[in-house]
Amino acid sequence: xxxxxxxxxxxxxxxxxxxxxxxxxxxxxxxxxxxxxxxxxxxxxxxxxxxxxxxxxxxxxxxxxxxxxxxxxxxxxxxxxxxxxxxxxxxxxxxxxxxxxxxxxxxxxxxxxxxxxxxxxxxxxxxxxxxxxxxxxxxxxxxxxxxxxxxxxxxxxxxxxxxxxxxxxxxxxxxxxxxxxxxxxxxxxxxxxxxxxxxxxxxxxxxxxxxxxxxxxxxxxxxxxxxxxxxxxxxxxxxxxxxxxxxxxxxxxxxxxxxxxxxxxxxxxxxxxxxxxx
Amino acid sequence: xxxxxxxxxxxxxxxxxxxxxxxxxxxxxxxxxxxxxxxxxxxxxxxxxxxxxxxxxxxxxxxxxxxxxxxxxxxxxxxxxxxxxxxxxxxxxxxxxxxxxxxxxxxxxxxxxxxxxxxxxxxxxxxxxxxxxxxxxxxxxxxxxxxxxxxxxxxxxxxxxxxxxxxxxxxxxxxxxxxxxxxxxxxxxxxxxxxxxxxxxxxxxxxxxxxxxxxxxxxxxxxxxxxxxxxxxxxxxxxxxxxxxxxxxxxxxxxxxxxxxxxxxxxxxxxxxxxxxxxxxxxxxxxxxxxxxxxxx
Numbered sequence: 001x002x003x004x005x006x007x008x009x010x011x012x013x014x015x016x017x018x019x020x021x022x023x024x025x026x027x028x029x030x031x032x033x034x035x036x037x038x039x040x041x042x043x044x045x046x047x048x049x050x051x052x053x054x055x056x057x058x059x060x061x062x063x064x065x066x067x068x069x070x071x072x073x074x075x076x077x078x079x080x081x082x083x084x085x086x087x088x089x090x091x092x093x094x095x096x097x098x099x100x101x102x103x104x105x106x107x108x109x110x111x112x113x114x115x116x117x118x119x120x121x122x123x124x125x126x127x128x129x130x131x132x133x134x135x136x137x138x139x140x141x142x143x144x145x146x147x148x149x150x151x152x153x154x155x156x157x158x159x160x161x162x163x164x165x166x167x168x169x170x171x172x173x174x175x176x177x178x179x180x181x182x183x184x185x186x187x188x189x190x191x192x193x194x195x196x197x198x199x200x201x202x203x204x205x206x207x208x209x210x211x212x213x214x215x216x217x218x219x220x221x222x223x224x225x226x227x228x229x230x231x232x233x234x235x236x237x238x239x240x241x242x243x244x245x246x247x248x249x250x251x252x253x254x255x256x257x258x259x260x261x262x263x264x265x266x267x268x269x270x271x272x273x274x275x276x277x278x
Numbered sequence: 279x280x281x282x283x284x285x286x287x288x289x290x291x292x293x294x295x296x297x298x299x300x301x302x303x304x305x306x307x308x309x310x311x312x313x314x315x316x317x318x319x320x321x322x323x324x325x326x327x328x329x330x331x332x333x334x335x336x337x338x339x340x341x342x343x344x345x346x347x348x349x350x351x352x353x354x355x356x357x358x359x360x361x362x363x364x365x366x367x368x369x370x371x372x373x374x375x376x377x378x379x380x381x382x383x384x385x386x387x388x389x390x391x392x393x394x395x396x397x398x399x400x401x402x403x404x405x406x407x408x409x410x411x412x413x414x415x416x417x418x419x420x421x422x423x424x425x426x427x428x429x430x431x432x433x434x435x436x437x438x439x440x441x442x443x444x445x446x447x448x449x450x451x452x453x454x455x456x457x458x459x460x461x462x463x464x465x466x467x468x469x470x471x472x473x474x475x476x477x478x479x480x481x482x483x484x485x486x487x488x489x490x491x492x493x494x495x496x497x498x499x500x501x502x503x504x505x506x507x508x509x510x511x512x513x514x515x516x517x518x519x520x521x522x523x524x525x526x527x528x529x530x531x532x533x534x535x536x537x538x539x540x541x542x543x544x545x546x547x548x549x550x551x552x553x554x555x556x557x558x559x560x561x562x563x564x565x566x567x568x569x570x571x572x573x574x575x
Contacts, residue, residue: 097293122503127308150300210393
């Protein structure tokens, strides 16, 4: 009897938390759909306003224009796609070198690389800025994109763990048949590692999309902005227009939410891998 | 070194060369450069001028905002214990939700995938004192809500609420740890007459403790770098109550153009991060042992 009561309580808590997590998002969408004056009117509160009485899709038209959504979306996609491409190319090759090849010094270098995962981005931001500035790259997309082609310690680690799980016999057989290492990587390892590669691609895409510090520091021309920086400057220009701001936030957030829903099982695995490093 | 060894070395280095170039060019060299700059006065327009330990002395003894920001940052560490409890709690709930786990996992994690700028903007509105969602919910319980981000006392707790809302990532990691707890341990404890609390305390908690430790350390590192949210939402206000170390570092570098001083701040952050990393590696022997034990089953 007490057992079923406990189950009921746990079920109720499960639902309660789900409501608390999702309510702000619902409210964001609801605010974005209401006329500007409506949300700040004196009567009622956030909960009574949760279901819009009058719909005003015009907020979205306004937000699309003032946020420069389409150009910023294209900028963001440009950066994200190149970052994902660079990350996949470099990390696959490096992870192969750290897992399927045997060479003196490999494990020492690998532990150095593991240690760099813990290096806080805020520590590197400034020194890297100085370096990119001396290269004349500030004000271009290069500081956001080029580093991706030089690998990312966490993704290398993630791929290496996956590569280690692929049976040695497969690569040995390919070697006996005379395949070179790049051929083995391309024809044997990469096809088998597809789930891990998808995980890396998705996580990398999301991190690049949500990055704020990078674009903020390196992009000076507002026509080059990505969505996150664009959204922040939209906020600075429209401080009290909550409907418009929420419409903008919804626009920037939705693509990510959809991507998360579609690729959930890859995301979950990737996020759980972040707990395994160290 | 034999010829074969040398050839394998060259081949290995060739494969890892992208990372090696990145490590030297984007991490090692910039860090050394910033170490040098931290001993200089440098406004990015005129060449750096060596001033010895002046920046460090100013940082630790003269610039009051550094200590304000350190105090604010340390205060934010209070969210870490709360995130452990909430993280494990939500993971336990998800772990029990056998059938609908997929749906609930999605709902719990959706806030986590929001860009911090979006989350910050949304929470400016959620924490709005008159029309905000949080105060409306508190109103249901007949609790008068504070002005949150407009009140120096309540701004940091407001940020903590927002961070706890985005707990989803930690929940997933705790969930993986929970699912790694061998079922036979639970069964054995139950046979010995252990109740739910005793089983949690003596079976589950020890098994997830390495995860707790890891997430607390990485969480602390995250708090030390707290930036995007406060930059978007409050810019350190009101009354500098949300001036965090990461924000002040950024302002010194890119708004006040005190590059050398900011480099000194970054190095202080680096030393603290180094200490945290050292702690993780020192204790990792303990939790690698757990995993090995599990693998041996």
